[in-house]
Amino acid sequence: MTQTMMFAGFAALMLAAPAMAEITVTDAYVRSAMPGAPTGAAFMVIENTGPEPDRLIDVRSDVAAKVELHTHLDQGGGVMKMVHVEEGFALPAGDVHRLARGGDHVMxxxxxxxxxxxxxxxxxxxxxxxxxxxxxxxxxxDRQESHGMMQHGMTPSN
Structure with a gap:
């Protein structure tokens, strides 16, 4: 009887455990705007294939003094401003979040x-x-993308 109770307790714990997000990262690359630039960025496709939502909340690397999650905000008049996204990026269950030039990225x-x-x-x-x-x-x-391309500190040209 003790074995049966232990098994039942273990099964209850397994069923009560929260479902974890299942994350895959594809099509990742790092670049800088020009050779010798003091900044660079990473871009990638992050997919949450799990049944629960998740959130990318931080990023770390020894390659730079400071590493942050960033996005570009339209300030109007053709001016884009790059900002740190302290709350991170939402990853709904079964969805994809693309970190791409001109949008969300790792800085x-x-x-x-x-x-x-x-x-x-x-x-x-x-x-x-x-x-x-x-x-x-x-x-x-050398990678070029035709959509969303903006260099930091630059405004779109006509």
Missing amino acids: FMGLKQPLVQGETVTVTLVFEKAGERVVEIPVDL
Whole structure:
């Protein structure tokens, strides 16, 4: 009888445990606007394939003095302002959140060394529910995207 009670208790604990978000990261790359720039950014596709919502709440890397989650806000008149997103990025269950140029991204400020084409940068993504995920992201200085392209401090040209 004791074994049956222990099994029932274990089963109850397993059923009571919260469902965890299941996170995948694809199409990641890191770049800087120009060789020797003091800043860089990482872009990627983050998918929450789990049944529960989650949130990317922090990011860390040894590649720079400061690493933050950023986005661009339209200030009107063709001016975009880059801002730190302290609350992070929501990841609804079964949804994708794209970190892309001109939008949400990981910002590296005070690069400790130049970003070199073909090398990788180690980044730790911190999720509210899924915990920490360490990803190795390739440096791709040549990658071009036709949508949402804006360089920091630049306004769109006509």
